[in-house]
Amino acid sequence: MTQTETPTSRLHAAYPESTVYGAVGDAVVALRFSEIEDEYDAIRNRSAVFDLAGTPLIEISGSGANDVAQRILGRDVEFLTAERCMTSLVLETDGTVVDQVEVWGREDGLLLAGSVGAGERLLEHLRSEAADRVTITDRTGELALLAFEGPYAWGVVGRLIDGELAALPFESIVDATWEGEDIVFARTGSTAEYGYKILASAEAAEKLWARATEEATPAGYEALELAMLEVRQPIVRAEATGANVVEMGAGWLVDITKDDFVGKDAVQAAFAAETRRTIGFSGGSAVPEAGTEVTVDGEAVGEVVHAVHSLALGTTLGLARIAPDLAAAGLTLTVGDAEVRTLTSPYVTPKSWSTPII
């Protein structure tokens, strides 16, 4: 971060001095608070807390809210109640991905929580698609979103808020009160560990952050994106450029059986085409740049989409977009100068899958 860039979070005054900031889209966020190894370990083996500052929080309200949302969102939200949330892609007419959003059902409409740093584009798109009887309100500045992730995150929620909330069914939402403050509590996450999110006023979030960091390890955006990649949760800013939904392998974030939605025709055309596919790979000591050629015996068969160093694997972990007849796990390919092996997802088994809530 340069001296002229201001952190997006209103909680940044409470961050430790060791915090490393960086730009993610149009937001300046905490990439890490201390050592990424400790923050990653908290996600996979203990409990981590995130300040998801920079997440666009956009309300769609009015009598036509559900109709507009049904048209804008790739997934079917016709029966989404105020007690449920779900994840969906938002597409342009040509099938280009605008963003991945978490859709929170609300009594008077819906609240969309987009990707960190993607607010400007998402807001512009929603306003361009809005119709009469609908109000699009950017609530990013007045609300804060905190998240807990980890195999023991349920224990933190129990100690901090309410043990019963920790055991809610996946993608449930509850309006609750915490120390006199109204909050919205959701059981949802993005690392395949036990995940929870809390939507609160910025003022309430300051208190909650202070308490939460006594119970869980504050973790930054670097560790979060690494953990998302390991379980093949799409990272739109890294994966969507120059690719359609099918090439991304994100078809599960649209509902092709829906009558219609913006971009549906393009998705159907992509599905019918023999397009490239995305596959995970690991291997090599250097982290290849996006666009690095993937080859077999010197013949180009694809390119790297996104890669990082995986702490769990102890090697490079990445995604490559390759020819459909080679898009399968268990193959040995070459990325740059390194030999890599294609993988099945998830690339790291979440500890939460074998850790019961007690």
Add this chain to the structure above:
Amino acid sequence: MTIDELRAAAAARQQTCSRIKKMIVSRLDLPIEPDWITDDQPLFGRGLELDSLDVLELYVAIEAEFDVALYDSDMSVFGSVSRLAEHVDPSLPKTEPATADGAA
């Protein structure tokens, strides 16, 4: 391996994945084309949104379709179609995932 051998290996896995997708759609009566399910798509929670009752149905279906009993397997077997393929088709190379124990 040569590129043709790699293509053959990929085709073998894709064929098993395709059988699994057809089985899932048929047994669970899902309103989608089997090919719409991607090999790496999560099957539970986010993704195909299957639940524990669906797992029981799949145990039976897998035994009938592939003659493989997975009843004592952990849930990671169902991490994705491609992962499941390795457990129902012994001829496919294993790509077992890592755990994050002690990763830091």
